Amino acid sequence: MQKEDVLVLEPAGNTLAPQDSPAILRELTAEAGVSINGDAPWDIQVFDDDVYRLVLTKGSLGFGEAYMDGMWECDRLDQLFQRLLSSQAEEKIDNWSRLRLLGEILRHSLFNLQSSQRAFQVGEQHYDIGNDVFEAMLDPSMSYSCGYWHNASGLADAQQKKLDMICRKLELQPGERLLEIGCGWGGLAHFAAQHYGVEVVGITVSKEQQKLARKRCAGLPVAIELMDYRDLAEKFDKVVSVGMFEHVGPKNYATYFDTVHRALKDDGLFLLHTIGNSVTSPKTDAWIDKYIFPNGKLPSAKEIASVLERRFLIEDWHNFGPDYDRTLMAWWDNFEQAWPGLQEKYGERFxxxxxxxxxxxxxxxxxxxxxxxxxxLSKTERQLVYRSVR
Structure with a gap:
């Protein structure tokens, strides 16, 4: 047995020696059922030994950047991450770089990363990268959020079922005015206007989304505006927000729900569709924050429930998290098939x-x-009885 195989892992400040890095990573991944240079499809194949140092000094950011640079590979990344996350491997790695972890926590604690001055950054960095990527990856409705896969025949059907379920949950009636906070490329706005006879005002922080959404909704009673939710001033019968709350941030939760409260008529309904974290976390994933969704922060159930108190009543809380796994894998299949036509423009690192x-x-x-x-959600002033929809 080699010496590194029996190394006792006891974090002790920043005393980590470079030669210890491979042994530490092997120990942590082994706890997740993952081997370094093993034969299983979820095992990590390391091509550059600098990977070990990057992971232990930069955590998830170093792990992701090393993959982008071709320093390691894995046949089934989805299975790898399922195992690593199920074993809390990231938290254990964070213990080896406490100063970096403290910096991430302080950044989220001390600064409002989702202020109105920063609201458009995620649109510019992520949603504006190119409509061709999203058109290739998403279903025909261009729904960039979790589909509802119960009895669905595929991605397009799952997204149609999701859109219809939202409209039924909102009890939409012909002639009503619907506000959509974070309207994407207009998929829900188009569906609600066409099938439920409502007038829709959608807002987005992405210029590319606004441009395409307006084109897709031409001829329907739909207005797509480029604006931050904090600038809303009108009243609406119903309000919906799908996949946008992840960009609001805990420091702005009260402002967000107060804004919706002012915009919603007393007998109206508000549907919030959001990714949630199973635990309350003081930080966000550093790689996702830098490369995908800058300034994002996933809420926990505790955070949402506490801010809703004295603002809204919870009429229904529906969890279908496993459906996002299927949605993401369907998106990957579409993207992979379309890649030959995108490759020249975006390149291997993308x-x-x-x-x-x-x-x-x-x-x-x-x-x-x-x-x-x-x-x-509803206001306390609403007198009508709500019946949950699935």
Whole structure:
């Protein structure tokens, strides 16, 4: 037995010696059922020994950047991340770089990373990368959120079922005005206007989304505006927000729900569709924050429930988190098939970044750390009885 195989892992500040790094990573991955240079599809194949140092000094950021740079490979990234997240490997790795971890926590604690001055950053960095990527990856409705897979025949059907379920949960009636906070490329706005006869005002922080959503909704009673939710001033019969709350941030939760409260008529309904974290966390994943969703922060059930008190009543709370795993894998299949036509424009590093993004998120939901919630909320003034919809 080699010396590194019996190394006792006792974090002690920043006393980590470079030669200890491979042994530490082998120990941590072994606890998750993952081997370094093993034969299983979820095992990690290391091509550059600097990977060990990057992971132990930069955590998930170093792990992701090393993958983007081709320093390691894995046949089934989704299965790898399911195992790592289920064993809390990231938390254990964080113990080896406490200063970096403290910096991430302080950044989220001391600064409002989702202020109105920063609201458009995620649109510019992520949603504006190119509509061709999203058109290739998503279903025909261009729904960039979790589908509802109960009895669905495929991705497009799962997204149609999700859109219809949202409209039924909101009890939409012809002639009503619906506000959509974070309207994406107009999929829900188009569906609600066409099938439920409502007038829709959708807002987005992405110029590319606004441009395409307006084109897709032409001829329907739909207005797509480029604006931050904090600037809303009108009243609406119903309000919906799908996949946008992840960009709001805990420091702005009160402002967000107060804004919706002002915008919603007393007898109306508000549906919030959001990814949730199974635990309350003081930070966000550093790689996701840098490369995919800058300034994002996943809420926990505790955080949502506490801020809703004295603002809204919870009429319904629906969790179908496992459906996001299937959605992400379907997106990957579409992206992979379309890649030959995108390759010249975006390049190999983007391909590896996008694969890492979709596969790591699939593992996040498969590990059950990731949740997908739809909440139906009402004001205390509403007198009508609400009947839950599935």
């Amino acid at each position: 391909y590896r970044m996008w694969k890492y993004y979709l596969m790591s998120c699939a593992g996040f939901f498969r590990s059950r750390q990731g949740q997908l919630w739809q909440l139906v």
